[in-house]
Each structure stands twice: as structure tokens, then as C-alpha cells.
Amino acid sequence: MNNFSYYNPTRILFGKDAIAKISRYIPKDAKVLMLYGGGSIKRTGIYEQVKQALDGFTVLEFAGIEPNPDYATLMKAVQIVRDEKVDFLLAVGGGSVIDGTKFIALAAAFDQGEAWDIIKTDAARELTQAVPFGTVLTIPGTGSEMNYNLVISRRETGEKLSIKHEAIFPRFSALDPQVSYSLSAKQIRNGLVDAFMHVMEQYITYPIGAVVQDRLSESLMQSLIEVAPRAMRMDPPDYTARANFMWAAAMGLNTLVGRGVPQDWTTHMIGHELTALYGLAHAESLATVVPWLLWYKREQKGDKIVQLGMRVFGLISDDREALIEATIDALAAWFNSLGMPTTLTAYGIDPDEAAEAVAKRFDDRGWALGENADIHGSDAAAILRLSR
Amino acid sequence: MNNFSYYNPTRILFGKDAIAKISRYIPKDAKVLMLYGGGSIKRTGIYEQVKQALDGFTVLEFAGIEPNPDYATLMKAVQIVRDEKVDFLLAVGGGSVIDGTKFIALAAAFDQGEAWDIIKTDAARELTQAVPFGTVLTIPGTGSEMNYNLVISRRETGEKLSIKHEAIFPRFSALDPQVSYSLSAKQIRNGLVDAFMHVMEQYITYPIGAVVQDRLSESLMQSLIEVAPRAMRMDPPDYTARANFMWAAAMGLNTLVGRGVPQDWTTHMIGHELTALYGLAHAESLATVVPWLLWYKREQKGDKIVQLGMRVFGLISDDREALIEATIDALAAWFNSLGMPTTLTAYGIDPDEAAEAVAKRFDDRGWALGENADIHGSDAAAILRLSR
Numbered sequence: 059m060n061n062f063s064y065y066n067p068t069r070i071l072f073g074k075d076a077i078a079k080i081s082r083y084i085p086k087d088a089k090v091l092m093l094y095g096g097g098s099i100k101r102t103g104i105y106e107q108v109k110q111a112l113d114g115f116t117v118l119e120f121a122g123i124e125p126n127p128d129y130a131t132l133m134k135a136v137q138i139v140r141d142e143k144v145d146f147l148l149a150v151g152g153g154s155v156i157d158g159t160k161f162i163a164l165a166a167a168f169d170q171g172e173a174w175d176i177i178k179t180d181a182a183r184e185l186t187q188a189v190p191f192g193t194v195l196t197i198p199g200t201g202s203e204m205n206y207n208l209v210i211s212r213r214e215t216g217e218k219l220s221i222k223h224e225a226i227f228p229r230f231s232a233l234d235p236q237v238s239y240s241l242s243a244k245q246i247r248n249g250l251v252d253a254f255m256h257v258m259e260q261y262i263t264y265p266i267g268a269v270v271q272d273r274l275s276e277s278l279m280q281s282l283i284e285v286a287p288r289a290m291r292m293d294p295p296d297y298t299a300r301a302n303f304m305w306a307a308a309m310g311l312n313t314l315v316g317r318g319v320p321q322d323w324t325t326h327m328i329g330h331e332l333t334a335l336y337g338l339a340h341a342e343s344l345a346t347v348v349p350w351l352l353w354y355k356r357e358q359k360g361d362k363i364v365q366l367g368m369r370v371f372g373l374i375s376d377d378r379e380a381l382i383e384a385t386i387d388a389l390a391a392w393f394n395s396l397g398m399p400t401t402l403t404a405y406g407i408d409p410d411e412a413a414e415a416v417a418k419r420f421d422d423r424g425w426a427l428g429e430n431a432d433i434h435g436s437d438a439a440a441i442l443r444l445s446r
Numbered sequence: 447m448n449n450f451s452y453y454n455p456t457r458i459l460f461g462k463d464a465i466a467k468i469s470r471y472i473p474k475d476a477k478v479l480m481l482y483g484g485g486s487i488k489r490t491g492i493y494e495q496v497k498q499a500l501d502g503f504t505v506l507e508f509a510g511i512e513p514n515p516d517y518a519t520l521m522k523a524v525q526i527v528r529d530e531k532v533d534f535l536l537a538v539g540g541g542s543v544i545d546g547t548k549f550i551a552l553a554a555a556f557d558q559g560e561a562w563d564i565i566k567t568d569a570a571r572e573l574t575q576a577v578p579f580g581t582v583l584t585i586p587g588t589g590s591e592m593n594y595n596l597v598i599s600r601r602e603t604g605e606k607l608s609i610k611h612e613a614i615f616p617r618f619s620a621l622d623p624q625v626s627y628s629l630s631a632k633q634i635r636n637g638l639v640d641a642f643m644h645v646m647e648q649y650i651t652y653p654i655g656a657v658v659q660d661r662l663s664e665s666l667m668q669s670l671i672e673v674a675p676r677a678m679r680m681d682p683p684d685y686t687a688r689a690n691f692m693w694a695a696a697m698g699l700n701t702l703v704g705r706g707v708p709q710d711w712t713t714h715m716i717g718h719e720l721t722a723l724y725g726l727a728h729a730e731s732l733a734t735v736v737p738w739l740l741w742y743k744r745e746q747k748g749d750k751i752v753q754l755g756m757r758v759f760g761l762i763s764d765d766r767e768a769l770i771e772a773t774i775d776a777l778a779a780w781f782n783s784l785g786m787p788t789t790l791t792a793y794g795i796d797p798d799e800a801a802e803a804v805a806k807r808f809d810d811r812g813w814a815l816g817e818n819a820d821i822h823g824s825d826a827a828a829i830l831r832l833s834r
Contacts, residue, residue, distance in 0.1 A: 059686060059689045059690065060461065061464070062458075062461060063457065063467075064457070064458040064460065065455075067455035069452070070450075070451060070452040070453070071451050072449060072451065072452065073447075073448065073449025073450060076449070267686035267690070268690070269672055269673055270669045270693045270694050270697065271693075273665035273666070273669050274662060274665050274666075276665065277662050278658070278662075281657045284657055285657055302447065302655070302658050305447075305658045309658065309662075318460065318461070318693075
């Protein structure tokens with residue numbers, strides 16, 4: 059086990075009464091800016107629930123934070139925070155709204171020049187605080203509700219960058235599983251796969267004696283597999299299954315299971331490129347990559363693939379090679395069982411073309427990814443050529 | 447799954463370099479009061495390591511916090527904190543030193559009268575802050591390093607009371623597995639059993655659909671069982687096994703696995719009485735109770751006993767009753783394999799006499815314990831009579 063530090067001060071309010079409780083954790087007399095996306099929260103009634111919970115506070119609103127939140131949009135909100143002397147931000151949405159709010163919280167507290175520098179340079183290191191904020195999560199999966207990461211885009215320059223900063227842990231996140239009732243089966247499926255992949259990318263590397271972390275990761279993956287069929291039920295939705303999905307998704311990327319162990323986020327990095335090139339949803343992109351990545355890296359990752367197969371998928375075999383193959387098959391079969399394709403060809407994408415395009419983007423940036431920093435553009439290409 | 451809230455802002459510094467890192471998390475120019483127990487930290491070299499880490503700070507010391515820390519002792523430290531205008535406390539020790547420091551942190555910030563009222567009345571509710579403190583853990587097991595509970599005694603009146611208060615989460619806890627190298631096999635054994643029991647008392651009740659919490663609990667119990675034989679090795683000690691033991695013990699009582707599920711702390715409560723009556727070590731007392739409690743409550747707890755047997759002890763049977771019995775046997779056999787007895791008679795204690803004495807103490811306080819509040823004095827007695 060590697061040395062590590064772990065810190066996560068986000069307060070989780072979980073369950074049927076979660077949204078009604080948020081006012082306890084917002085400073086009295088605070089001027090609150092409520093931030094959301096395209097307005098679906100008005101159709102689903104979440105908007106009304108939140109407004110009711112904020113009764114007694116001065117509440118301003120900022121709508122229109124888009125998927126892959128754009129720097130230009132977020133800076134408009136920063137201006138409001140400054141002009142109106144806002145004391146507290148409340149993100150109501152999924153990962154994009156929460157990530158956008160994290161950036162706004164930092165940028166509004168930054169007065170050393172262009173706010174993009176926070177994310178592009180070391181300027182954020184100087185920042186010890188951000189505007190405090192909470193979240194009301196509406197789409198489980200990204201884990202942003204319980205971590206200190208953000209990813210935003212700058213369409214003007216074609217950049218998409220991320221940072222981690224301890225000042226942007228949400229003060230609280232309200233997780234009411236009932237908010238997921240208005241999501242489509244595809245959104246639930248995507249969230250399940252995204253959450254599962256977050257855990258897997260902190261797990262499928264090489265053994266390092268981290269018994270606790272391994273078993274915690276396995277417990278979250280097992281939970282997601284166990285509840286998935288019931289979580290996908292729509293009419294009526296299954297509260298208990300949705301609750302377990304929501305809690306597992308938050309736990310999967312709150313940094314706990316990845317402390318003290320090697321990680322490999324290659325699938326996410328290749329997936330981001332596929333999303334940029336072909337518009338695949340984030341989870342869709344991951345599922346077209348990971349079985350082939352595991353196959354391509356089966357020598358280096360073999361011990362953990364076998365462990366995943368035995369402990370999470372319940373496979374048994376004396377033959378190590380057979381077990382590796384059966385585990386990758388079981389993973390793909392699980393994705394498929396949720397209606398999630400695992401090949402680029404299923405989306406009409408030519409794997410050879412994708413391989414070339416992604417390899418170029420890797421090479422342009424000089425990337426060497428993976429737990430051993432040995433996955434270059436040519437490896438990404440080899441992985442994608444298998445995805446058929 | 448029940449509604450719940452979860453909050454835990456303690457920063458964990460984990461690994462071989464943990465103690466050297468603490469100064470980063472103590473405010474600059476702070477006057478620090480270092481608190482410890484009987485001085486074993488001087489023999490083990492931990493004292494020197496901590497002093498070195500605190501180089502540059504003004505450091506006062508308070509030695510002599512005893513096992514089951516006494517109110518009178520702690521109030522002497524409170525006086526020093528006030529007289530010397532101490533800004534930061536550093537507990538260096540096990541659960542007793544940490545619990546004692548938690549009380550000192552609260553009491554020094556309390557000026558509404560007699561400090562015992564903090565724990566005996568509702569006075570603590572008015573307190574929103576305590577003197578900030580960190581810990582350097584020297585004995586894994588209690589979990590106090592990562593939670594907001596404290597238990598202290600008042601020998602003058604024969605009282606032993608506990609509270610939870612959000613102001614007494616440690617700001618940080620340094621967990622260096624190497625500090626455990628100076629512990630005896632008995633201390634390691636006791637820590638393993640105590641940590642295991644913390645998880646089990648948040649788990650062995652009735653099913654409530656909390657798939658994630660159940661599996662997280664199981665992962666910690668499996669981890670402890672898996673690493674126990676290697677963790678007990680003395681010459682040389684096994685770093686990786688000690689690291690997993692230490693992390694599992696902190697995770698086992700940091701409140702995470704118990705959120706949203708019923709709990710049953712009866713074994714701890716009966717155990718406390720046995721410690722008071724016969725001087726059994728805390729973990730020893732638990733091991734003489736829990737197999738018999740499970741047997742006595744096997745109807746109500748049957749579903750979770752079976753789940754424990756199948757998932758944690760790897761048992762299989764079509765016969766539910768046989769599986770329940772086999773699970774309880776497997777638990778006792780695991781304790782025994784660590785050299786931990788599971789009967790009162792093994793300590794020369796008469797079970798009938800203990801039953802009577804504990805029943806009286808339960809009845810005097812009107813206790814009704816367990817997840818269904820149906821374990822009274824007569825039930826505690828029936829459980830203890832089996833412990834032979």
C-alpha cells in the first residue's frame with residue numbers, strides 16, 4: 059500500500075427528506091445564487107422543492123449552465139456573484155452544473171487576473187478559499203457531488219481542462235433518490251456504467267497489498283451489478299435500488315477507494331476523445347473502450363482482472379488465461395445486459411478511423427497514460443482497432 | 447435504506463511519512479499542547495518523532511491521561527489550555543488519549559459552568575466550536591482517530607458517559623502503521639477484534655435493502671480476517687498487514703458503514719459491564735458475549751447471520767438453521783484462532799454470577815437495547831449464561 063492522505067468534508071444529506079434539510083447548512087441571512095441547467099428541473103418539480111427549502115433566504119438564479127460547461131457562461135455567473143455580493147451558491151443539477159458551480163466558486167474568489175489562469179496555471183495554489191456552495195444532485199453518476207474535481211471547457215479556444223482544489227468540496231450535497239424518477243432508462247444506464255467505471259479505473263492496475271481498498275472497490279462494483287436491473291425499472295421506479303445506485307455512485311468517486319493505490323484513467327481519457335470526435339455520451343464512450351483496453355493490457359493487468367472476475371463476477375477457473383478472457387467477457391456482457399453497446403461499430407463508427415484520430419490527439423499532447431505511463435498514441439489506436 | 451446524513455471532515459495522513467507531515471496542518475505560530483498517556487511513547491521513539499515534527503512550534507506537554515480517562519485528570523489539562531492560551535491540541539496515543547483530548551477540546555471552549563454538564567446535560571448543543579486538535583495514533587482499534595465520539599469516566603462519582611459532537615472530529619490523524627511495531631501480540635489481537643466488532647454491530651440486525659452499506663461492512667470484515675494472521679506476526683512485523691489493519695480499524699468506526707441502517711450495540715454495552723466488573727480488556731469482553739448474543743437472537747438476526755456466513759466466512763448450506771450455527775461457530779473459531787477466548791469460563795468467571803450482576807445493572811438503568819429495543823436485563827443474563 060502506498061502512503062496516502064484522505065480528506066473529504068462534504069456533508070451528505072441522503073434520502074426522501076434530503077432537499078428539505080438544506081437550509082440548515084446555509085448560513086443565516088446568506089444571499090444565495092441558485093444555479094441550474096436548461097430548465098428540466100422546472101418540469102420535474104425539483105425547482106419548486108428547492109425554492110421551498112430556501113424559503114426565507116434572498117435567492118437569485120442563474121440558469122443555462124450547459125453540458126461540458128463553458129467558461130464564457132460561467133464567467134457571467136461570476137459577475138453576478140460579485141455584483142450582487144452573493145454569499146452562497148447552490149448547484150441544482152448533474153455533474154455539469156456542479157462542476158460549473160465549483161469553477162464559479164473559485165473564480166469569484168480570485169482577483170489576481172484572468173480567471174482561466176486558475177485552471178491553466180498554478181494560480182489556484184494561492185487560493186485558500188472559494189465562495190461556499192452546496193448541491194442538490196439530480197443525475198447520479200459523475201460523483202462530482204462528493205469530490206473536489208472539476209472539468210470545464212472553453213469553446214472559444216477549444217480547451218477542456220480540469221483541476222482539483224480543496225476549496226471546492228461542496229459544503230453539502232442533498233441526495234434524494236426520488237429525483238432520479240424523471241430520468242430516462244438511458245440516463246440511468248449511463249450513470250450505472252459511469253459509476254462502475256470510476257471504481258474500476260481506481261482498481262484495475264496491479265496488486266499492491268491494499269486489501270482494504272481492493273475490497274471496498276469490489277463492494278461498490280458488486281453493489282452496482284446487484285442493483286442495476288432493479289434500478290433500471292421505470293414504472294414504477296424502485297426506490298431502494300435507486301438509493302443504492304445513488305450512494306454507490308457518490309462513494310465511487312469521492313476519492314476514498316483510490317487512496318494509496320495505483321490508478322489508470324486511460325479509458326476515461328480515450329473516452330473523452332471519442333465524445334469530442336463522435337458525440338458519444340460519456341458512459342457510452344467508456345464502454346466501447348474498456349473491454350478492449352483490458353484485453354490489450356491483459357499481461358500487466360492480469361492479476362487484478364482475475365481478482366475482478368473471481369470476486370465481483372463470481373468466476374472460477376484453474377486456467378489463468380481462460381479466467382482473464384471470461385472476466386472481460388462478463389464485464390462486456392454486463393454492459394450489454396443494460397442495453398449498453400461495447401463496440402465502436404455498434405454506433406456506426408469505423409474503429410480504424412477512430413484509432414487514427416485518437417492516436418493523433420494523444421501524440422499531439424505527448425500523452426503516456428496508464429499506471430505504468432506506457433500507453434501512447436499507438437497503444438490507444440491498437441485498443442480502438444479491437445472495438446468492433 | 448433509511449434516510450441518513452454523513453459528515454466526516456477528519457484528514458487522514460497515512461503511511462510511513464505520516465507523522466512528519468503533521469506540521470502542515472497546524473496553524474502557523476500556534477501554541478501546541480501535546481497530550482499523551484503513561485509515557486510509553488518515550489520508550490517507543492514516537493515521542494521523539496512527534497517532537498521533531500513540531501520543530502518551530504511552541505510546545506507544551508501534558509502527560510498521564512489514563513485508560514478510561516478521568517474527568518479530574520482532563521480538567522487539569524483544561525486549566526493549562528486556558529492559562530497558557532493554547533491554540534492547538536495534539537493527542538499522541540490510543541483511544542483513551544484521543545477521547546480525553548476530545549473532551550479537553552470541548553471543555554476548554556465551554557464557559558457556561560461545570561464542564562461535566564457538557565456530557566451530562568444538553569449544554570454541548572450550545573457549543574459550536576472546540577479547541578482544534580489533531581492526533582497521532584499509536585494503538586489501532588478504537589476508531590476514535592476518525593470519528594466524533596468520546597467516552598470518559600468520572601471516578602469521583604462512578605460515572606462513565608459518552609457524547610457525539612461535530613466540533614470534536616480531529617482536524618487530522620496521522621496513521622503510521624510502523625507505530626504498531628512496539629505493540630504486543632495481545633494488543634494487536636485486541637485491536638483486530640475490537641475493529642471487527644465495530645463493523646459487526648453496525649451490520650448484524652435485519653435486512654433493510656442497504657446493499658452498499660452491507661457490502662462495505664463485509665469488505666472491512668473480510669479484510670480484517672484476511673490480514674489478521676500476518677498482522678499478528680511480530681518478528682519481523684508485516685508492514686502491509688499492519689497498514690490494512692490500521693486503515694480497516696479507522697474505516698470501521700468512522701460512521702460510514704452504519705449510515706442509513708439499524709445498529710445493535712448490545713455486545714459493547716454488556717462488554718462494558720464485564721470490563722467494569724471483572725477487568726476484562728474491552729475486546730476480550732466483546733468476544734465472550736457476541737457468539738452467545740447471536741445464538742440467543744438467531745431468529746431476529748437470522749437473515750444477516752446467514753449473509754455474514756455466506757459472504758464473509760464463505761459458508762454454503764441449503765439448511766438455514768445449520769448455516770446460522772455454522773456462522774456463529776466460524777466467528778468464534780476466528781476469534782479463537784487469534785488466541786482470543788469466547789467464554790467467560792475461560793477467564794475463570796462464573797457465567798451465572800456475571801449474568802445476575804449485569805442484569806441488575808441493566809435493570810437499574812432501565813435499558814432496552816438492540817435494534818428492536820427488546821434486550822432487557824433478563825436477556826443480557828440469558829446471553830451471559832450461555833458463555834461457558
